[in-house]
Amino acid sequence: MINEETYIPLHQLAHSRTGDKGSTANISLIAYAPEIFPLLVANVTEERVHELFRHRTPTSVRRYMLPKLGAMNFVLEDVLDGGVNDALNLDSHGKTLSFLLLRLEIPVPTELLQFVRALPEEGAGCSPR
Amino acid sequence: MSDILSIGCAAGFGGDRTDAALPIVETMISRGGPGVLIYEMLAERTLALAQLDRRKNPGGGFAPLLELMVRPVLRKCLEHGIPIVSNFGAANPLAAAQLIRRIANDQGITNARIAIVEGDDLSDERGRDLLRGYLRPAAAEREIVSANVYLGAAAIADALRAGAQVVVTGRVADPSLTVGPAMAHFNWSETDWDKLGRATMAGHLLECGAQVTGGYFADPGLKDVPDVAHVGFPIAEIAADGSFVITKADATGGIVDARTVKEQLLYELHDPSAYLTPDVIADISEAEISELGENRIAVVGVRGHPRPATLKATICFAGGWLGEGEISYAGPNAEARARLAAEIIRERMDDALQLRFDLIGVLSVFGDDRGNAFGNCAPTDSRDVRLRVAGVHPDRTPVEQLMREVMALYTCGPAGGGGVRTSITQRLNSVSCFVPRELVPSTFAFLE
Numbered sequence: 001m002i003n004e005e006t007y008i009p010l011h012q013l014a015h016s017r018t019g020d021k022g023s024t025a026n027i028s029l030i031a032y033a034p035e036i037f038p039l040l041v042a043n044v045t046e047e048r049v050h051e052l053f054r055h056r057t058p059t060s061v062r063r064y065m066l067p068k069l070g071a072m073n074f075v076l077e078d079v080l081d082g083g084v085n086d087a088l089n090l091d092s093h094g095k096t097l098s099f100l101l102l103r104l105e106i107p108v109p110t111e112l113l114q115f116v117r118a119l120p121e122e123g124a125g126c127s128p129r
Numbered sequence: 130m131s132d133i134l135s136i137g138c139a140a141g142f143g144g145d146r147t148d149a150a151l152p153i154v155e156t157m158i159s160r161g162g163p164g165v166l167i168y169e170m171l172a173e174r175t176l177a178l179a180q181l182d183r184r185k186n187p188g189g190g191f192a193p194l195l196e197l198m199v200r201p202v203l204r205k206c207l208e209h210g211i212p213i214v215s216n217f218g219a220a221n222p223l224a225a226a227q228l229i230r231r232i233a234n235d236q237g238i239t240n241a242r243i244a245i246v247e248g249d250d251l252s253d254e255r256g257r258d259l260l261r262g263y264l265r266p267a268a269a270e271r272e273i274v275s276a277n278v279y280l281g282a283a284a285i286a287d288a289l290r291a292g293a294q295v296v297v298t299g300r301v302a303d304p305s306l307t308v309g310p311a312m313a314h315f316n317w318s319e320t321d322w323d324k325l326g327r328a329t330m331a332g333h334l335l336e337c338g339a340q341v342t343g344g345y346f347a348d349p350g351l352k353d354v355p356d357v358a359h360v361g362f363p364i365a366e367i368a369a370d371g372s373f374v375i376t377k378a379d380a381t382g383g384i385v386d387a388r389t390v391k392e393q394l395l396y397e398l399h400d401p402s403a404y405l406t407p408d409v410i411a412d413i414s415e416a417e418i419s420e421l422g423e424n425r426i427a428v429v430g431v432r433g434h435p436r437p438a439t440l441k442a443t444i445c446f447a448g449g450w451l452g453e454g455e456i457s458y459a460g461p462n463a464e465a466r467a468r469l470a471a472e473i474i475r476e477r478m479d480d481a482l483q484l485r486f487d488l489i490g491v492l493s494v495f496g497d498d499r500g501n502a503f504g505n506c507a508p509t510d511s512r513d514v515r516l517r518v519a520g521v522h523p524d525r526t527p528v529e530q531l532m533r534e535v536m537a538l539y540t541c542g543p544a545g546g547g548g549v550r551t552s553i554t555q556r557l558n559s560v561s562c563f564v565p566r567e568l569v570p571s572t573f574a575f576l577e
Contacts, residue, residue, distance in 0.1 A: 016392075017396055021399070026395070028395035028396070030388065055496070055497050056502075064399075066395070066413070066414065066416075068430070069391050069418065085448065086558065088485035089496075097495070119350060120350030
């Protein structure tokens with residue numbers, strides 16, 4: 001029997017917050033449902049996160065596990081272009097980066113699709129534009 | 130009845146809302162039992178700005194919002210035995226204490242006992258000499274704007290034990306604002322590591338104000354927050370063993386649940402087994418969330434390990450000048466026109482300074498300063514794009530030139546550009562180092 005899988009963005013499986021210290025960012029990833037946590041562990045690896053942030057040239061990406069919270073904590077060194085005092089980025093703290101992580105898509109087996117959070121319906125957009 | 134100390138936090142940074150304290154104070158009074166009000170108002174850079182402020186005005190240099198924050202609750206706190214503890218003293222705790230004395234006098238209370246915690250400021254000659262031994266040579270030669278060590282909870286606890294009703298500090302570790310009152314209330318020793326570790330995580334959850342009660346959390350449709358416009362600020366109920374419950378002010382919006390507490394627990398944390406503060410090394414690697422009821426969350430399983438032998442110091446230097454300019458393009462071909470404007474600026478400035486370009490509405494914050502992401506981003510059909518140009522240079526002149534070039538896009542740039550804004554600000558650079566704690570004693574003194 002083939003185990004069917006669907007690719008789903010982390011945004012519908014987990015929530016996240018970024019913190020900063022100097023040029024280092026930490027990004028948490030917290031499963032909405034405990035059933036989803038092993039899927040995050042298997043798919044959201046240090047390598048995947050490093051690749052996602054490659055354009056910001058991290059010198060290291062470290063993943064810390066908090067299984068009792070259904071959470072992981074990623075520590076990305078040197079991704080903030082010097083941080084709040086030095087970066088030219090509008091968001092020199094890197095506060096928006098949690099939602100870059102949440103764009104990552106991972107395969108979700110059919111039996112776990114019940115834990116995928118529905119997105120609100122998109123509107124038709126503004127006029128005029 | 131078990132002895133519970135309530136600690137409410139009415140500010141999570143220097144620019145936070147000024148109306149958060151009253152609901153906290155009213156809640157602590159109506160629930161009864163001992164309570165403490167804290168405000169955390171000192172981010173990494175805030176102190177350097179305060180030091181610059183003090184140089185211009187010897188009576189300034191404390192948190193600019195202090196009076197707006199404290200005036201609405203000072204009398205109530207003094208009358209109900211709720212001490213106020215805050216780092217709103219910034220670069221001038223004495224002036225902050227004097228202002229609080231004046232506010233108390235205005236409100237008819239002339240005998241308030243106001244304490245000042247001392248020892249964090251290393252920007253004087255003696256402090257600089259001390260730091261030189263611990264800074265890299267290149268940093269040691271630069272002109273220091275501010276230098277402060279992160280003090281721990283001990284001097285705060287001592288001041289409270291001596292009867293202080295208000296404790297004004299400069300730089301202390303944010304969680305120490307919570308640990309100090311708990312140490313004083315429960316008479317903990319400086320080596321009760323597990324108790325200190327738990328209180329430290331309570332302080333960590335409180336220190337960003339509404340970030341644990343539904344602020345900085347809402348994501349419509351996925352994470353909705355009730356009445357987020359009136360989000361209530363947090364209260365920690367701490368027990369004699371340091372264990373705690375996070376709740377919030379009554380009759381306010383927001384939410385305290387497992388999700389909000391987990392997000393804030395991991396905020397600005399690196400290794401979960403080693404959260405370093407001057408008081409303790411806190412360890413949440415085995416921590417769990419326990420949902421006790423509506424807006425009542427306990428964090429259990431927090432441990433503590435012996436504190437570090439050193440204290441962290443942060444030193445700020447005057448940096449270069451940052452210029453930021455923006456111009457909007459909209460409608461058909463908007464992005465192509467914005468990209469052309471960026472090319473024009475690049476060519477006109479000819480490597481005179483380090484530049485960054487963003488297309489707000491297309492790609493602005495996820496990118497990097499070198500433009501790695503921007504370079505790979507093919508033009509889109511965006512119809513409402515704002516070009517942002519940022520440049521930094523040790524001298525102001527090339528930055529002024531850059532801002533004039535952005536302004537000149539009005540007449541010399543692509544078609545239909547509008548809404549130019551430019552600003553130039555001086556930057557502050559900072560470095561950190563670690564100094565042996567015995568070289569930086571802290572103490573407190575009452576305002577005469």
